[in-house]
Amino acid sequence: MRYLPLTADDRADMLKTIGAKSVDDFYGDVPASARLKGPVAGLPNFQGELEVERHMTKLSKKNRAASDGPFFVGCGAYKHHIPASVDHIIQRSEFLTTYTPYQPEIAQGTLQTMFEFQTQVAALTGMDVANASMYDGSTACAEAAVMACRVTKRQTVVLSGGLHPHYADTTRTLCEAAGIKVIQLAPAVDGELELSKAVDDTVACVIGQSPNVFGTVTDLTPVGDAAHPKGALLVAVFTEVVSLGLVKTPGEMGADIAVGEGQSIGVPLGFGGPYVGLFTCKSKFMRQMPGRLCGETVDADGKRGFVLTLSTREQHIRRDKATSNICTNSGLCMLAFTAHMTLLGDKGLTHLATLNHEAACDLADALEAVKGVKVLTSRFFNEIAFETAKPADQVLAALEKHDVIGGVRASRLFPGAGMDNVIVAAATECCTQSDIKAYAAALAEVLR
Amino acid sequence: MTMNSTGRPTSIAANGGSGTDVTVSGSKGLLQAEGLIFEIGSTDKTGVDLAKPKGTKNRLGGVTRGAPSGLPGLTEPEAVRHYVRLSQKNYAIDLGLFPLGSCTMKHNPRLNEKVARLPGFADVHPMQPQATVQGALEVIEELADWLMKLTNMPAVAMTPKAGAHGELAGMLAIRAALIARGEGETRKRVLVPVSAHGTNPATAAQCGFIIDEINAAADGRVDLEDLKSKLVDSSDVAGIMLTNPNTCGLFERDIKEIADLIHKAGGYFYCDGANFNAIVGRVRPGDLGVDAMHINLHKTFSTPHGGGGPGSGPTVLSAALAPYAPVPFIVKTDDGLRFVEHHDEAPESFGRMCAFHGQMGMFTRALAYILSHGADGLRQVAEDAVLNANYILARLKPVMSPAFEGYCMHEALFSDGFLKDTGVETIDIAKGLIDEGYHPMTMYFPLVVHGAMLIEPTETESKAELDRFCNALASIARRAVQKDPSLKTAPHLAPARRLDETRAARSPRLKWTPETATLKAAE
Ligand SMILES: Cc1ncc(COP(=O)(O)O)c(C=O)c1O
Numbered sequence: 001m002r003y004l005p006l007t008a009d010d011r012a013d014m015l016k017t018i019g020a021k022s023v024d025d026f027y028g029d030v031p032a033s034a035r036l037k038g039p040v041a042g043l044p045n046f047q048g049e050l051e052v053e054r055h056m057t058k059l060s061k062k063n064r065a066a067s068d069g070p071f072f073v074g075c076g077a078y079k080h081h082i083p084a085s086v087d088h089i090i091q092r093s094e095f096l097t098t099y100t101p102y103q104p105e106i107a108q109g110t111l112q113t114m115f116e117f118q119t120q121v122a123a124l125t126g127m128d129v130a131n132a133s134m135y136d137g138s139t140a141c142a143e144a145a146v147m148a149c150r151v152t153k154r155q156t157v158v159l160s161g162g163l164h165p166h167y168a169d170t171t172r173t174l175c176e177a178a179g180i181k182v183i184q185l186a187p188a189v190d191g192e193l194e195l196s197k198a199v200d201d202t203v204a205c206v207i208g209q210s211p212n213v214f215g216t217v218t219d220l221t222p223v224g225d226a227a228h229p230k231g232a233l234l235v236a237v238f239t240e241v242v243s244l245g246l247v248k249t250p251g252e253m254g255a256d257i258a259v260g261e262g263q264s265i266g267v268p269l270g271f272g273g274p275y276v277g278l279f280t281c282k283s284k285f286m287r288q289m290p291g292r293l294c295g296e297t298v299d300a301d302g303k304r305g306f307v308l309t310l311s312t313r314e315q316h317i318r319r320d321k322a323t324s325n326i327c328t329n330s331g332l333c334m335l336a337f338t339a340h341m342t343l344l345g346d347k348g349l350t351h352l353a354t355l356n357h358e359a360a361c362d363l364a365d366a367l368e369a370v371k372g373v374k375v376l377t378s379r380f381f382n383e384i385a386f387e388t389a390k391p392a393d394q395v396l397a398a399l400e401k402h403d404v405i406g407g408v409r410a411s412r413l414f415p416g417a418g419m420d421n422v423i424v425a426a427a428t429e430c431c432t433q434s435d436i437k438a439y440a441a442a443l444a445e446v447l448r
Numbered sequence: 449m450t451m452n453s454t455g456r457p458t459s460i461a462a463n464g465g466s467g468t469d470v471t472v473s474g475s476k477g478l479l480q481a482e483g484l485i486f487e488i489g490s491t492d493k494t495g496v497d498l499a500k501p502k503g504t505k506n507r508l509g510g511v512t513r514g515a516p517s518g519l520p521g522l523t524e525p526e527a528v529r530h531y532v533r534l535s536q537k538n539y540a541i542d543l544g545l546f547p548l549g550s551c552t553m554k555h556n557p558r559l560n561e562k563v564a565r566l567p568g569f570a571d572v573h574p575m576q577p578q579a580t581v582q583g584a585l586e587v588i589e590e591l592a593d594w595l596m597k598l599t600n601m602p603a604v605a606m607t608p609k610a611g612a613h614g615e616l617a618g619m620l621a622i623r624a625a626l627i628a629r630g631e632g633e634t635r636k637r638v639l640v641p642v643s644a645h646g647t648n649p650a651t652a653a654q655c656g657f658i659i660d661e662i663n664a665a666a667d668g669r670v671d672l673e674d675l676k677s678k679l680v681d682s683s684d685v686a687g688i689m690l691t692n693p694n695t696c697g698l699f700e701r702d703i704k705e706i707a708d709l710i711h712k713a714g715g716y717f718y719c720d721g722a723n724f725n726a727i728v729g730r731v732r733p734g735d736l737g738v739d740a741m742h743i744n745l746h747k748t749f750s751t752p753h754g755g756g757g758p759g760s761g762p763t764v765l766s767a768a769l770a771p772y773a774p775v776p777f778i779v780k781t782d783d784g785l786r787f788v789e790h791h792d793e794a795p796e797s798f799g800r801m802c803a804f805h806g807q808m809g810m811f812t813r814a815l816a817y818i819l820s821h822g823a824d825g826l827r828q829v830a831e832d833a834v835l836n837a838n839y840i841l842a843r844l845k846p847v848m849s850p851a852f853e854g855y856c857m858h859e860a861l862f863s864d865g866f867l868k869d870t871g872v873e874t875i876d877i878a879k880g881l882i883d884e885g886y887h888p889m890t891m892y893f894p895l896v897v898h899g900a901m902l903i904e905p906t907e908t909e910s911k912a913e914l915d916r917f918c919n920a921l922a923s924i925a926r927r928a929v930q931k932d933p934s935l936k937t938a939p940h941l942a943p944a945r946r947l948d949e950t951r952a953a954r955s956p957r958l959k960w961t962p963e964t965a966t967l968k969a970a971e
Contacts, residue, residue: 019842020836130959295953297948306943357507429499
């Protein structure tokens with residue numbers, strides 16, 4: 001076995017040193033009825049690299065990769081170009097094969113990247129502080145709801161009709177278990193401002209998303225203005241972090257907590273994970289945050305250094321009183337994010353956001369020009385919803401025959417909501433003019 | 449002064465003093481000084497060359513960003529150097545033994561990295577039509593099949609994103625099962641041994657349960673009498689969260705009796721499977737009466753820890769809990785594999801616990817690892833992991849204090865007994881290891897052992913590497929007993945000295961600001 005360094009002689013020698021007859025001696029506490037005599041039955045034995053690689057490659061070929069042709073799927077995960085150096089950096093042994101930086105003297109590399117990441121995320125969102133990542137945007141959203149209840153000592157949260165339904169469902173799961181009531185507004189392409197009407201003085205927070213799952217960009221300032229006098233918090237959610245290069249930030253909208261998905265910067269689509277949840281808030285709520293935080297300090301020689309800090313919030317110290325049960329987070333995806341963001345800089349990010357927006361404008365124009373298409377999203381960043389006279393599942397399946405992956409049907413997001421003919425489509429810098437033309441042409445054919 | 453035969457000086461003293469601490473550049477040989485990107489980058493710079501925008505009029509409806517982010521950029525050569533320099537301040541498995549108990553820091557095979565990056569896995573979208581991702585669904589199915597067979601459990605929830613998230617899946621399934629029995633409001637008490645990892649009580653609390661701690665017996669296992677006394681009135685018991693092998697590195701020998709007691713009391717048995725590496729291929733948790741158990745793919749199945757994550761925590765479930773598994777899950781149909789994504793199609797499911805379908809990037813890596821080892825290799829993994837730990841235990845027994853008698857499983861636990869009256873503490877031993885070129889062991893965990901030092905070598909260490917490590921740690925133990933004062937200030941040879949954690953927490957600075965830069969310049 002290529003991964004096991006002990007030789008038969010080593011094993012014999014070591015048993016002798018230990019004074020054991022065989023490894024069976026070590027398993028003496030296992031109930032006799034549960035001791036397996038040999039390898040687990042019905043499973044194959046070891047294989048060489050060649051065989052394993054062949055098998056995995058075969059499986060991978062059964063999937064249609066986003067780069068294989070025109071591709072317009074978004075809804076919380078976006079196809080972006082990742083600079084080659086990002087993947088090189090995250091494959092450095094010292095980043096890839098290390099643990100959570102519990103021993104700061106030999107983990108300053110990881111810790112400094114965390115500190116840089118926290119600074120970048122705070123600046124991008126316009127918020128005071130950011131943590132060192134959550135699993136993904138959806139779990140960050142759920143944790144934000146629970147945190148808002150902790151902060152306000154209230155037990156009701158309100159979710160907008162444009163919040164990504166997976167985020168809403170994840171939030172409901174966590175909240176219901178914690179005895180928190182969840183009020184969910186009806187799905188709406190442009191309904192974030194409805195949150196203002198749903199807030200009263202029993203509500204811990206209102207959760208709105210911009211751009212929302214239909215692509216609609218909304219200034220949530222009025223929602224915050226309605227919530228704050230009632231003692232409720234505004235939680236702002238985003239699933240497309242690149243939008244922050246152009247769109248009004250959660251901080252500028254007066255959000256108390258802002259959470260989102262960071263996948264678009266540095267992390268491949270990867271069929272849904274691992275991704276990187278971004279979690280930010282106002283300074284005054286810092287001690288109520290979930291997750292790890294890195295802070296600046298000095299070492300015994302007085303030199304600047306970084307450590308994990310405020311750990312009395314966390315499970316390994318506070319146990320059942322912790323702000324969250326999270327332990328392992330999204331470390332390496334955080335590194336990919338911060339490395340890609342460092343390559344972009346403000347200049348690159350604004351540029352990238354502009355290209356995304358322009359691609360979406362082109363897509364909207366091209367689709368709207370197709371007979372029978374109605375674009376529903378009037379203010380958007382890189383994603384739009386549109387409606388045709390035909391059921392979306394049939395339209396998408398027919399587009400697939402033209403090798404166009406046209407987006408997500410709204411009925412997959414919100415089954416039974418009467419949105420059977422709606423499709424949500426995203427365009428990024430990866431969509432070429434010919435991709436967009438191919439989409440419009442195929443759609444015209446399909447709708448004819 | 450020492451000279452070699454050609455007259456070349458071999459000692460630093462020849463150049464007049466050590467001079468290793470102060471250099472003009474701030475660097476020390478291979479160790480490069482490196483500032484923050486905010487100090488070395490600039491907002492004029494970028495490391496990406498993008499197409500020229502056309503100048504389309506924006507359709508953001510006026511919802512535009514006010515102030516720019518002000519974030520600096522770096523060109524590619526500068527960025528690569530920045531991160532490579534930082535990387536050299538990190539310890540890593542690829543550098544040496546990483547004996548962090550409970551964390552299973554084993555070698556991360558590079559084949560796994562390669563397969564995870566195949567475009568058919570890395571470049572597929574979670575919401576693209578399911579007919580176009582059948583290979584991805586097959587990966588999940590194939591891995592799920594292995595996990596169920598290795599554990600002898602009938603179902604597995606694949607979406608949990610780490611161990612703690614798997615605990616959440618299991619406890620939410622238990623909660624749903626109790627609600628279905630009409631006992632959701634009455635059964636709120638969850639028994640958790642004092643030795644449990646912090647995520648166990650944190651998870652149970654997150655699900656609205658009340659934690660009732662059970663003591664450890666003198667032999668490091670659950671105190672069966674204490675457990676029984678907590679079950680005398682059991683009408684409020686929801687279940688137990690028990691780690692096996694436990695965090696003391698020991699197999700809970702009464703585990704079947706514990707399972708029976710809990711089941712008789714009307715509760716469920718959650719097993720924390722973080723330490724599955726010790727028993728994979730030798731014991732199937734399904735044969736022990738377990739109702740739910742998470743498996744950390746980032747431990748037993750070698751997906752890289754990446755400096756804190758990501759992980760993946762598939763959770764196997766018994767027949768009693770399987771109906772409550774989270775969505776999405778895969779079903780077989782005439783047209784191939786398909787996800788059940790919504791509650792309406794799975795009304796008993798406790799719901800969704802994250803967007804999309806779990807940590808696919810970890811699934812491909814773990815499957816490549818599992819196929820590489822096969823059923824026979826995985827059994828060997830457990831045996832070698834346990835053999836290595838027992839070897840360390842045997843070699844260090846004469847100079848340190850084993851926490852318990854007898855053999856251990858995959859990790860060897862020591863108390864600070866041998867440090868009594870020396871003034872040296874567990875943390876000093878840990879920091880001393882750094883100077884010897886090792887990552888420290890897990891320290892002060894589990895809480896049931898005073899000054900705990902938990903050493904987990906894993907199976908991917910050679911005997912020579914184990915010997916080198918044991919020699920180094922034994923020498924530190926001897927220095928401690930001789931009250932060597934230099935241990936109190938160790939490490940001396942690492943990229944940083946001991947860091948002031950109190951200062952960091954007192955007035956937290958969690959991001960760079962121009963003021964902190966000014967402060968630094970003034971120092
Ligand atoms: C015993 C034990 N349980 C649970 C966990 C939590 O797992 P994770 O960090 O993947 O959430 C860990 C690891 O940190 C552990 O060692």
